[in-house]
Amino acid sequence: MKVINIDKEKWASGVESLTSTYRLFGPVKEDDSHNFKELKKGELPDLAYGNSKLSPKSAVFPPSEAMFTYSLDEKNENHHILNDVKKDYSPRAVLGIRPCDAKAVSLVRMNFDTKEYRDPYWMDAFEATTFVGLACDNPCSTCFCTSTGCGPFSEEGLDVLLVENGNAYIAKALTAKGEKLMDAAGFKTAGDDSAIAAKKAAAEAKITASIETDKLSEKVIMDLYDAPIWDDISFSCINCCTCTYACPTCWCFDIQDENKGLSGVRMRNWDSCMTPLFTMHGSGHNPRSQKKQRVRQRFMHKLKYFLDKYQKGIMCVGCGRCVQQCPVNIDIRTVSKKMNDYVAAS
Amino acid sequence: MDAYITKIKEISERLLKDGTVEAVIGFRQGTVPTMSEPCMIKRSDDVKDLVWDSNCRINLCNYLTNRKEKLAIVAKGCDSRNIVTHIIENKIKRDQLFIIGVPCKGMNDKNTGELQDNCGTCTHRNPVIYDELVGDLVEEQTDVDKYADVKKVEALSSDEKWNFFNDLYSSCTRCHACRNACPLCYCPTCFVDESKPQWVGKADDAVDIRTYHFLRAYHCAGRCTDCGSCEAACPQNIKVRQMTKKLEKDCSELYGWEAGLTLDERPPLDTFKVDDREDFIK
Ligand code: SF4
Ligand code: SF4
Ligand code: SF4
Ligand code: SF4
Ligand code: SF4
Numbered sequence: 001m002k003v004i005n006i007d008k009e010k011w012a013s014g015v016e017s018l019t020s021t022y023r024l025f026g027p028v029k030e031d032d033s034h035n036f037k038e039l040k041k042g043e044l045p046d047l048a049y050g051n052s053k054l055s056p057k058s059a060v061f062p063p064s065e066a067m068f069t070y071s072l073d074e075k076n077e078n079h080h081i082l083n084d085v086k087k088d089y090s091p092r093a094v095l096g097i098r099p100c101d102a103k104a105v106s107l108v109r110m111n112f113d114t115k116e117y118r119d120p121y122w123m124d125a126f127e128a129t130t131f132v133g134l135a136c137d138n139p140c141s142t143c144f145c146t147s148t149g150c151g152p153f154s155e156e157g158l159d160v161l162l163v164e165n166g167n168a169y170i171a172k173a174l175t176a177k178g179e180k181l182m183d184a185a186g187f188k189t190a191g192d193d194s195a196i197a198a199k200k201a202a203a204e205a206k207i208t209a210s211i212e213t214d215k216l217s218e219k220v221i222m223d224l225y226d227a228p229i230w231d232d233i234s235f236s237c238i239n240c241c242t243c244t245y246a247c248p249t250c251w252c253f254d255i256q257d258e259n260k261g262l263s264g265v266r267m268r269n270w271d272s273c274m275t276p277l278f279t280m281h282g283s284g285h286n287p288r289s290q291k292k293q294r295v296r297q298r299f300m301h302k303l304k305y306f307l308d309k310y311q312k313g314i315m316c317v318g319c320g321r322c323v324q325q326c327p328v329n330i331d332i333r334t335v336s337k338k339m340n341d342y343v344a345a346s
Numbered sequence: 347m348d349a350y351i352t353k354i355k356e357i358s359e360r361l362l363k364d365g366t367v368e369a370v371i372g373f374r375q376g377t378v379p380t381m382s383e384p385c386m387i388k389r390s391d392d393v394k395d396l397v398w399d400s401n402c403r404i405n406l407c408n409y410l411t412n413r414k415e416k417l418a419i420v421a422k423g424c425d426s427r428n429i430v431t432h433i434i435e436n437k438i439k440r441d442q443l444f445i446i447g448v449p450c451k452g453m454n455d456k457n458t459g460e461l462q463d464n465c466g467t468c469t470h471r472n473p474v475i476y477d478e479l480v481g482d483l484v485e486e487q488t489d490v491d492k493y494a495d496v497k498k499v500e501a502l503s504s505d506e507k508w509n510f511f512n513d514l515y516s517s518c519t520r521c522h523a524c525r526n527a528c529p530l531c532y533c534p535t536c537f538v539d540e541s542k543p544q545w546v547g548k549a550d551d552a553v554d555i556r557t558y559h560f561l562r563a564y565h566c567a568g569r570c571t572d573c574g575s576c577e578a579a580c581p582q583n584i585k586v587r588q589m590t591k592k593l594e595k596d597c598s599e600l601y602g603w604e605a606g607l608t609l610d611e612r613p614p615l616d617t618f619k620v621d622d623r624e625d626f627i628k
Contacts, residue, residue, distance in 0.1 A: 328404055
């Protein structure tokens, strides 16, 4: 680990130097909110943001992505053969990602990089990416990252952590990838990280929201599954995809063929367990045809199945997006408390 | 508002206790300052959870679709108009419902805290159908220009309109919260979710996104009450009513029709009359 001091005046020219080796992604203000976008030439990430509307997961996991192209024209020699779509996996960097969102990337990796399977699209993009994080000095009122094994200064999943310090950023280059990026930006002045501890404590103290999960691991899956809590929890849900699309840890996708005339593209698009189509079988049977089953799936996946399967905590980093954006105010903290408190009748 | 909620609780408790209804659909306290959560109260002990405030913007009629039990529902002016539409469209029966009518002074925008856009031009704040009111009727707004924004778009050239709607929907993620928050969108399978045949692509293509919005709006023509539930639900703050309102205006100008005001007449687009005007068909 290297500590580097970045004078804010040098930030813009440093970012400019990166453009020769990296494709850059960062928070950009659009209308009244920020989202992570590929930065245009000369564009700087807007680091004065609170939290982006959608999570930065799109930098490695785009909402829609072409996987293959094919021809249905039988006169064509290669008809009905899938051809890989060439992708740009040259080095890219996400600038200004929040620590919660970076931790989310490492949670998602557990799903896309397993002993049996390696998701080539996600993994190639992930491996090409350097994550430059920005510590949160002013967490939002809905942030509860300190109770999800994360925090406003968490380093998990990051290659560099930037901490704002007056006219400078204190940069902790945490990995070789991170050091390489700092070099490429020309950020070389040795720094001092002694100010970080106090800033971290101050930021953590500002987070008053929390999620209760301490008893979840000892619960029996089927007890929670059959618990009489789900009717009430799911009543208001309109089964949109707001929560899952905004969530940095939701990884589900759908595969669709889109034909135009005799040529086609096989796409993968974000999907969501909140929609009935998600589990619709070819036979027409739908094991999760009811809203209650779908809402239960979302919370059981995040708060129980994932927890039991990986033993790495819950599949939620506490970014608060779903809490803020759910049109009917279904709050994962309330649901987790109900699950955590639930005792099955013996 | 305080008087309203006291009355809502009183009526709900009575109805649950005497068995008139099996449940009451209303709102309960939210967990963030600008939100209240739709809820269903089944036990008279739980009526204490009910709230009424300026965050009760989601249209509760949405929760009535195809329900079989006897229900009470708390209904503002717009909710009541959608209930009328639901009854006409056989999505619920009038005699299943006890409508607790709320004379409304408008809901607040979830982002700005100001009066919600549609509420500013609402001309039916009082419930049009109810079994009991929770307060005196409020004065209806009369001199409002409901369609000022629609007229601006109408005045644009075709190219400008195209760009206007392109920009409008540019941040749409196709989360479908606007559709799912709308009481009118109750199709068992929406055309966008249909896979055999696949009417629209499911990727983030701008053409598919526009197709979704245009078609949804047309499916709501003559039925939309401008309740604003769709717009309030959108996490991207997209002004989706720009399209539905245009059709509301057309229905008013072409057929003299406002949705959800009477149980005695069917909406213009599901009736046929031999003397229908047709001079607008070009
Ligand atoms: S579940 Fe909600 S709070 Fe948790 S990571 Fe996802 S969006 Fe953030
Ligand atoms: S919560 Fe739902 S959408 Fe998210 S990862 Fe789990 S199954 Fe997929
Ligand atoms: S929990 Fe909220 S955001 Fe998620 S699907 Fe239900 S209504 Fe939509
Ligand atoms: S389209 Fe929007 S404004 Fe019209 S009835 Fe549906 S939710 Fe209400
Ligand atoms: S709610 Fe908003 S983002 Fe979602 S589909 Fe509708 S317009 Fe698009």
